[in-house]
Amino acid sequence: MSEPATAARVELTRRLHPTSLLFRVAAVVRTFLLPAIFVLFLASEDSKWEAWLAIGFVPVLLVSILNYITLRYDFGASELVVRRGLIFRSERQIPYERIENVDLTRNPVHRMLGVAIVRIDTASGDEAEAVFRVLSMDAVEELREQIAERAGSESTIGAARQRALRGDAEDPPGLESASASEAREPGAASVERIHALGVGELLRLGLISNRGLLGLAALYGIATRFEATEDWLRESFAGSLVAMLSGEKGFVFALYGVAILVAALLVLSVAWTVVRYARYRLERSGDLFRWSAGSWTHVTATIPLQRIQKLVVRQSPLQRLIGRVSLRVDTVGGGEEDEKAAGRADFVPLCRIEDVARIVERAMPEVVMPRPGDYEALHPKAAIRQVRSSLVSAPLVFGLAWAFMDWKWAGTVALLVTALSIWHGVSTARWGAYYLSETAIFVRQGFWTRRWTILPTDRVQVISLRHSPFDRRWGMATLSIDSAGASSLESVDVEYCDGERARALYGELAEARA
Amino acid sequence: MDRTESRAETAEGRDAWQGLPRGWVACSRVANGIAAAVMLGGAVVFQFFITPRFESLDSVSALLWWAILALALVSAAYVVFWSRVSWRHTRWRLRAEGLQIERGVLWRHSLDIPRSRVQHTDVSDGPLLRNFELATLVVFTAGTRFARVELAGMGREIAFEVRDQLMPEPNAAPNAAPNMRAEGGSDDAAAAADEVSSADGFEFGGDARV
Numbered sequence: 001m002s003e004p005a006t007a008a009r010v011e012l013t014r015r016l017h018p019t020s021l022l023f024r025v026a027a028v029v030r031t032f033l034l035p036a037i038f039v040l041f042l043a044s045e046d047s048k049w050e051a052w053l054a055i056g057f058v059p060v061l062l063v064s065i066l067n068y069i070t071l072r073y074d075f076g077a078s079e080l081v082v083r084r085g086l087i088f089r090s091e092r093q094i095p096y097e098r099i100e101n102v103d104l105t106r107n108p109v110h111r112m113l114g115v116a117i118v119r120i121d122t123a124s125g126d127e128a129e130a131v132f133r134v135l136s137m138d139a140v141e142e143l144r145e146q147i148a149e150r151a152g153s154e155s156t157i158g159a160a161r162q163r164a165l166r167g168d169a170e171d172p173p174g175l176e177s178a179s180a181s182e183a184r185e186p187g188a189a190s191v192e193r194i195h196a197l198g199v200g201e202l203l204r205l206g207l208i209s210n211r212g213l214l215g216l217a218a219l220y221g222i223a224t225r226f227e228a229t230e231d232w233l234r235e236s237f238a239g240s241l242v243a244m245l246s247g248e249k250g251f252v253f254a255l256y257g258v259a260i261l262v263a264a265l266l267v268l269s270v271a272w273t274v275v276r277y278a279r280y281r282l283e284r285s286g287d288l289f290r291w292s293a294g295s296w297t298h299v300t301a302t303i304p305l306q307r308i309q310k311l312v313v314r315q316s317p318l319q320r321l322i323g324r325v326s327l328r329v330d331t332v333g334g335g336e337e338d339e340k341a342a343g344r345a346d347f348v349p350l351c352r353i354e355d356v357a358r359i360v361e362r363a364m365p366e367v368v369m370p371r372p373g374d375y376e377a378l379h380p381k382a383a384i385r386q387v388r389s390s391l392v393s394a395p396l397v398f399g400l401a402w403a404f405m406d407w408k409w410a411g412t413v414a415l416l417v418t419a420l421s422i423w424h425g426v427s428t429a430r431w432g433a434y435y436l437s438e439t440a441i442f443v444r445q446g447f448w449t450r451r452w453t454i455l456p457t458d459r460v461q462v463i464s465l466r467h468s469p470f471d472r473r474w475g476m477a478t479l480s481i482d483s484a485g486a487s488s489l490e491s492v493d494v495e496y497c498d499g500e501r502a503r504a505l506y507g508e509l510a511e512a513r514a
Numbered sequence: 515m516d517r518t519e520s521r522a523e524t525a526e527g528r529d530a531w532q533g534l535p536r537g538w539v540a541c542s543r544v545a546n547g548i549a550a551a552v553m554l555g556g557a558v559v560f561q562f563f564i565t566p567r568f569e570s571l572d573s574v575s576a577l578l579w580w581a582i583l584a585l586a587l588v589s590a591a592y593v594v595f596w597s598r599v600s601w602r603h604t605r606w607r608l609r610a611e612g613l614q615i616e617r618g619v620l621w622r623h624s625l626d627i628p629r630s631r632v633q634h635t636d637v638s639d640g641p642l643l644r645n646f647e648l649a650t651l652v653v654f655t656a657g658t659r660f661a662r663v664e665l666a667g668m669g670r671e672i673a674f675e676v677r678d679q680l681m682p683e684p685n686a687a688p689n690a691a692p693n694m695r696a697e698g699g700s701d702d703a704a705a706a707a708d709e710v711s712s713a714d715g716f717e718f719g720g721d722a723r724v
Contacts, residue, residue: 332656461628461631461655461656461657461658461660462625462626462627462628462631462655462657462659462660462663463625463626464623464624464625464626464660465623465624465625466618466621466622466623466624467621467622467623468620468621469620469621472622480659482655482657482658482659482660482661483657483658484656484657484658485658486657486658486659487658491658491659506624506626509626510611510612510626510628513628
């Protein structure tokens with residue numbers, strides 16, 4: 001962010017939409033809401049909390065407003081220029097031809113006011129190169145026109161990108177308008193529908209995704225805001241609950257209670273899913289994926305094909321039950337934050353197993369899916385090692401149980417832990433497998449939730465091979481394969497791999513990568 | 515020292531496995547020795563000033579002295595022998611494909627960093643390393659877990675040489691060029707700026723790369 005062009009300090013005339021202030025204040029309030037609720041609970045007698053809250057609130061608000069006032073942008077000859085800051089000024093120039101996509105996020109309030117949050121992405125950065133929150137739709141239209149026009153003349157990707165940039169400019173981005181926009185441009189490269197969720201799939205997704213607790217938390221938050229504090233809960237609810245449960249038919253009541261709770265959670269889960277994934281659509285036009293979803297806040301994300309690093313197929317036990325999986329992609333860019341990860345973490349929220357090969361083929365054209373027999377198993381004694389490592393925690397659990405319960409219960413707990421460890425160890429080791437094809441490495445991992453990682457060899461970064469003392473005794477090794485943009489929690493590890501095979505793979509991968 | 519000459523001298527045979535210079539043993543002995551001395555000093559201070567204040571500790575006071583003695587012996591052994599052992603178990607080589615590192619005595623670790631994936635490299639050193647004419651080579655990749663790989667205790671000159679050789683050639687690395695350029699907030703200022711602006715209307719991501 002150096003300023004090489006101080007000489008060319010042009011006047012920048014364009015600014016954010018005035019309602020930005022409103023959204024900014026709302027955002028600040030929202031950040032402070034959760035702490036406020038906590039404070040409300042913890043300090044109900046001492047009512048000084050407002051003052052403390054205000055102390056934190058005011059500077060943040062001031063900074064926000066200042067930022068709104070100072071942000072300017074304009075269209076240079078070959079780049080978008082964005083300047084902001086009062087004391088620490090920063091100016092950024094984003095060449096038009098580097099801009100990969102202009103993504104919009106709009107919730108109903110945005111739609112009502114005719115504005116949108118705009119993210120400008122280039123291929124290089126981790127995050128959006130620039131985020132405008134918010135711009136009027138007219139300004140968005142202008143932005144898109146300018147970028148498409150000025151980039152198109154020089155860019156090699158040209159037509160497809162221009163289309164992608166302009167394509168989702170419709171307002172509101174409903175079903176009708178999307179099909180209308182497809183019909184409007186008959187000559188352009190065709191938009192290929194990769195995946196969509198019908199009503200049935202949406203329901204299934206809601207039922208198995210366990211988002212009910214999120215909904216419950218939200219409801220609780222709302223309840224607490226309307227003075228429905230713990231006193232009320234304790235007296236009216238808990239009181240009658242105790243009375244009911246200690247009554248004659250206490251057990252029946254408890255059963256009903258659990259059933260109602262589960263049903264409520266499921267309903268909330270479905271509601272959450274519908275809000276988030278209604279109108280989910282994954283399309284590909286040219287070398288771009290376009291991901292869009294959401295009924296309340298409609299999110300559009302564009303994922304250039306060449307930015308996809310890794311594809312992860314996941315299957316939870318519930319998904320296994322109904323023969324579905326979900327797909328995630330890692331890209332360079334796309335951070336951990338929810339909004340930024342849109343379209344990556346839930347690339348395909350739910351699809352049938354049969355669809356996976358087709359989707360992978362569209363996302364990674366060079367990759368050929370393995371046949372079931374292609375996968376290589378781990379070391380024959382991997383199960384024993386895995387069980388042992390699962391059992392490490394058993395004495396601790398047993399000790400704790402011993403300390404707090406009498407020996408019968410402690411014994412039961414110990415037995416249960418042992419059985420679970422063995423089950424976990426054996427099935428993890430059985431499921432674990434890998435396959436190195438000419439173009440990609442496939443790794444199968446997991447126990448409760450299964451996952452298949454597909455990592456093209458030309459996306460492999462550092463390869464690591466580790467031998468612990470135990471590994472050496474058993475002739476095993478752990479092979480880890482690093483890639484860009486990966487989640488730190490889900491590394492691609494082949495544990496308890498046969499030592500010699502791992503050494504060979506290490507070499508083969510290094511060769512294949514080059 | 516004339517760097518060009520020493521480079522010419524060291525440039526041969528880089529694709530065979532290389533150990534670290536002998537100086538690293540002495541250097542890590544000093545570093546480990548300081549750490550052990552601080553730890554033991556703390557324990558002794560505890561014995562002299564804290565233990566006498568608590569009657570309940572009277573009975574174990576003698577035992578604690580023995581424990582400190584044992585600790586001293588173990589750390590002395592660690593300082594003298596472990597530095598040497600771990601030095602012997604560290605090696606690296608630089609080939610056309612990239613840099614390979616192997617290290618670890620009990621937990622052995624091999625790393626393969628391809629030349630085409632190197633984002634940038636650092637050579638850093640502290641007063642201790644400088645004193646022994648050593649340096650730490652730090653290689654950054656676009657990866658996640660191994661985004662930063664360090665090799666401490668290389669000869670200073672060799673570290674600079676390897677760094678220069680690892681620099682991606684201007685027109686090479688076709689795979690890496692357009693889509694591998696990820697490094698998350700590598701410089702602190704940018705990271706700080708991101709943090710400040712997270713609630714703002716306008717956010718700067720990584721580097722602009724104009």
